[in-house]
Amino acid sequence: MTIRAISSDTLLTLLEMAKSQHPLEFVALLEADNGVLSGINLLPGTRLDERSASLLTDMIPLGMSFSGSAHSHPNGVIAPSDADIGFFPRFGSCHLIIGYPYGPDDWRAFSRDGSQRNLGVI
Ligand SMILES: [Zn+2]
Numbered sequence: 028m029t030i031r032a033i034s035s036d037t038l039l040t041l042l043e044m045a046k047s048q049h050p051l052e053f054v055a056l057l058e059a060d061n062g063v064l065s066g067i068n069l070l071p072g073t074r075l076d077e078r079s080a081s082l083l084t085d086m087i088p089l090g091m092s093f094s095g096s097a098h099s100h101p102n103g104v105i106a107p108s109d110a111d112i113g114f115f116p117r118f119g120s121c122h123l124i125i126g127y128p129y130g131p132d133d134w135r136a137f138s139r140d141g142s143q144r145n146l147g148v149i
Contacts, residue, residue, distance in 0.1 A: 030094055030121040032147035033057075033064040038134070040067060045099035046129040052099050056118055059094035063149060064121065068093070095121035103127040105135045112141040121146060 037057070044053055044067075058066030096118045098111075105126040107115070115122045116139045123146075125134040136146035 028059060028094065029062055030059055030064060030119075030146070031062045032149045033123070033136075035148050037065050037067060038148055041097045041123065041125060042129050042131070042134070044069075045125040048099060049127065049129070050101045052101060054096065054098040056093040057095040057097055057121070057123075059121075064095055064146075067097075093119045095119040095123070097123035097125060099125045099127075099129070101127050103133075105133065107137055107141040111137075115139045115141060 041055065044055065053069075056068040057064045058068065060066070096115070103126045105124050107122070107124060111122070111124070115137065120139050121144070122137045122139070123134055124137065127133070136144050138144045
C-alpha cells in the first residue's frame with residue numbers, strides 16, 4: 028500500500044511524545060488506514076542504535092507488519108543516520124524523523140532507502 032499522508036492528530040501526538048522524551052530518543056511504529064498513517068505503536072525503552080534495531084525486531088510479534096516508523100533526533104538534525112537506513116526497510120515504506128525543538132515543522136518524511144519524500148498532513 029502506498030502511503031500518501033499522515034493524520035494531523037497522529038503527527039501532533041508524535042511531536043508531543045518526542046518532546047516529552049527529550050533529551051532521550053523515542054521510537055514508534057506506525058500503522059496506516061487507506062494510505063494514511065493513523066496508528067501509533069509505542070515500544071517503550073527502545074533506542075534506535077544498531078543494537079536496539081535488532082531488539083526492536085525481536086519485540087515485534089510474528090505476523091505483525093507496519094507501514095512506517097517515527098523517531099526523534101534530540102540533536103535537531105533531521106536526516107537519517109546509517110543505523111536509521113539499516114532500520115527503515117524492516118518497518119515499512121514511510122519513516123518520520125522529528126527533530127528538536129519538535130515544533131509543527133520540525134519533521135521530515137523519508138522513504139525506505141533514506142531519501143526524503145513528500146507526505147501530506149490531513
Ligand atoms: Zn535516527
